[in-house]
Amino acid sequence: MNDAPEVERELPSEALAALARACRVSVEYYAIDGTLVQCSAPAIRAALAAMGVDAGSDVACERSLEALEDLEWSRLVPPVVVVTAGDALELPVHVDDGDEVDVTLRLESGETREMEQLDRWVPPREVAGTMRGRATFLVPPDLPLGWHVVEAVSGGRRGRGHIVIAPAQVEIDPAIRAARPWGLTVQLYSLRSERSWGVGDLADLADLCALGKARAEAEFVLVNPLHATEPVAPITNSPYLPTSKRFLSPLYIRVEDIPEVAYLPSQQRALLAWEAEKPQRLNESDELLDRNAVWRLKSAALEEVFKAPRSAGRDALFEQFCLREGAALEDFATWCAISEAHRGLPWPDEFDSPTSAAVAAWRDEHADRVLYYAWLQWIADEQLERAQAAATRAGMSIGVMVDLAVGVHPEGADAWSSQRVLAQGISLGVPPDYYNAMGQDWSIPPWQPRALEAAAYLPFRDMVRAAARHAGALRIDHVLGMFRQWWVPAGHPPLDGAYVYLDHEALIGIIALEAQRAGTIVIGEDLGTVEPWVRDYLHSRGILGTSIVWFERHDDGAPRLPEDYRADTLAAVTTHDLPPTPAYLAGEHVTLRAELGMLGEGGIEAAQAEAERERQAYIDVMLERGWILGDYNEEDLVAGLHRWVLDSPSLLTGVAITDAVGDRRAQNMPGTDTEYPNWCVPITDGNGEPVLLDDLFEHPRVRRLFRAIKAARS
Incomplete structure (x- = not known):
């Protein structure tokens, strides 16, 4: 620093x-x-x-x-107010001084409620040459959870706003609290099966949930963000830089699981099976994943399935999906179709806004392509729903745990369709720290808080609602972004920015409401520099934190003992931004950082010495507690570290599949771009041999680790 x-x-x-x-x-x-x-x-x-x-x-x-x-005085009613259930709320209504006002509260159910006007006198204020007065109304404290609408009419003017009643806490099933379940964590694309088209898909996710419960008594599977990617190559490899957080990546669709495939003519089915053989041959290779090649083959097959006739019932379901998703789906599908037509070339200026007449005309002219991209979303949504259903049928108490990325690609679908609520000319990042003296610029456009409030937080709500719809748990990456964000103006270095503070009570309240309605647990990724009050606030709202063994250390570097961990967290040994534990224990992360030129003062010798001190500190505790014996090997250390988190009071425990198989390659190296093949590494074992889902639970190393976990929990 x-x-x-x-x-x-x-x-x-x-x-x-x-x-x-x-x-x-x-x-x-x-x-x-x-x-x-x-x-x-x-x-x-x-x-x-x-x-x-x-x-x-x-x-x-x-x-x-x-x-x-x-501004406040110029509005009849605020655009949105988020309040905790049971709390008293006085709603200010602003009218021309002396005018009468009629206020109506309409609940989500359609019921209308009267609002009591309180005897509160506030001096009037002159606004644009007109004296404005304030009338104060009591919002009934017994309102049900939900999005309610308040309307005010005065002097020929009509105002409308939302009153959002959020739960005090996200409720967690007492049975889950009692069981303190564990589950698997995986970058889904990296875990393939014999039937995958070169990358792991939603059918693999369903099978992993079923197998995880049946073979290992796992209660959830945490996957990377499944957000939408580009409709045509080149596809961004990072799942944390999607084109849209509202919709899904069709790259994860299992073509053969679409019902209409069964009704294709036999010749077409044979052709589809032949096309599938090409990417399926890649499943047993340790070579880097090629999303572009996979998508070219998969999208060609999906095009053919789309042309197949659907039954009347299936058509009705598709229509219902389109109606439910509404204008947001239409905008997203339109963006995909325009992007496909231009294939990386600049768009005409008149296409800059989704509401322009040129875009409307283009949409009408290319209605079939727009419908195709809407259909892809329907199929992906069905298959994710099926994965969660498979988890619950198998007996998982939680099931699929989805990951919500921080932001979206600056040239993606959300940046186009939601530009009115995103800050233009700004990128999210972080100020200088011990890891990067220049700070970081993530190239992600942030929410524009004033515009988001004016939109009643509806775009934010819809994003959260979509993420929680088919999930037993929702992990929010960089949850600190709900409190404050480091804004880097275009043309400025990352260290020359400013923090912008958001209305965290409104945002967290909306998350709590949507999660509770979906029956979804919420985990906030609160690693790094986070003020204690933020963690306390999240805890008070029922949002779990995150504990990673390598980050749980005291100021002097000594490891935090498991009994001193926070209780309401998802705890794990490692995360996708760190090398798998076998590689970390061997100090291979130091060698890799040296090769990438990422080491600071002292060079590789100092870094290796520090890594060895860190490793030995953990070994000393594990030896003292009998979790490993004196003649330990690498597998013993991995099992001992998982015993470490299992012995903590943490509510949930995650076990990385990479750790279970003995993988040594990191999925992501933060701070790199082209220097390292981030997000392109398939799962292999300690010998570099690919491990397929079909064989995962029979792998000797996996079986040994899961036996150790079972013994530690018994």
Whole structure:
């Protein structure tokens, strides 16, 4: 941190600082080493500009600050209010001073409720030459959970807003709390079966759930984000940089499981089986995954299945799906069709907005392609639903645990269709820390908090609702982003940004509501530098945290003993951003980082010495507690570390399939791009031999680890 280059900063004036604070933009922050850092005036102005706030001069700042104060008074009702069930809420309604107002509350059920006007006098305020008054109404404290609508009519004006009643906590089944279940974690694309088309798919996920429960008594399977990718090559390899978080990647569809395949003419079925043989030959190879090659073959097959006639009942189900997903699906499918037509070439300017007349005309002209991309989403949705159903039928108490990525590709479908609620000219990242003195720019457009609130958080709700629909649990990557985000303006280095604070009570409340309705457990990935109050708040809302053995250490580097772990967490030895445990124990992560030029001061010798001290500290504890014996081997250490997390009070425990088979290659090396084949590594065992799902639970190493887990839990 102290090695970060000095940046000449224009500091904010008092007027700019006042406006920034009113918009919840930081003017200063504490760096990871405790140093107070001043945010630069250009970074603050850029953040405010992305929110639609003019901060170009001190005079402009003063005008904007007054306009912000006027905004509340200019609205009849707030666009949205999120409140915890049972809490009292006084709703301000603003009218021309002296005018009467009629207020109606309509519940989700359609029932209408009266709202009591309270005797609260607030001095009127002049807004744009008109005196505005405030009437205060009591929101009934006994409202049911849900999205309710409040309407106000006064003087010929009509206002409409949402009142969202969220649960105090995400409820977790007492039986799950009592059982403290464990499950498997996997990057789905990397685990293939004999029937996969070169990458793991949703049928493999269903089989993994069934086998995991039957063969190992696992209660869940955590997978990488299954979000939508590009419709044509080149496809982004990272599942954490999708084109859309609302929809799924058809790359994970199992073609043969689509019902219409059974009714294809025999010649077409034979051709499809022949086409499947090409990618299936790749399943037993240890070579890197090639999504582009797989998708070219799979999409050609899907095109043929799409043309097959559907039964009247199947057509009705497809129609219901399209109606449920509504305009969001239409926009997404339109974006896919336009992207396919242009194949990486620039779009015409008139296609910049999904609401433009040119886009509407193009959609009508290419209705068949738009329908095809909507159909792909229906099929993917059905197969994910089937995977969760397979898990529950097998007896899993949780089933599929899906991962919600931080953001979306800056040139993807969500960035196009949701541009009104995303900050333009801004990227998410992190400020300088001990790992990167320059900070990081993730190239991800963030939510624009003022626009998102004006949209009543509906885009955010729909994203969460879609993620939780077919999941027993939802993992939220970088959950700190629900509280604050590091905004990096375009053209600025990552270290020259500012924190923007979000309404975390509203966002977490919506997550809690949608998760509770879906019966979904929520886990927040709260690793790294997270203020204790954030973890306390998440705990109070029933959202689990995350504990990774290698990160659970005291300030002096000593390992945190398992009994000192937090209780309400998902605990695991490793994560997808670290090498598998066998490689970590062997210090291979140090060698790899050295090869990639990622080591800091001291070079490889210092890093190897530190890694050995860390490893030995864990071994000493495991020897002392009898989890390993003196003549231990690598498998013993892996089993002992899993005993470590199983002995903690953590509610859930995850076991990486890479650890179980003895894999040594990391799925991802943070801080790299083309230097390492991130997200393209198939699962292999310690000898580099590919391991297919069909043989996974018969693999000797896997069986030994699962026996050790069973013994530790008994």
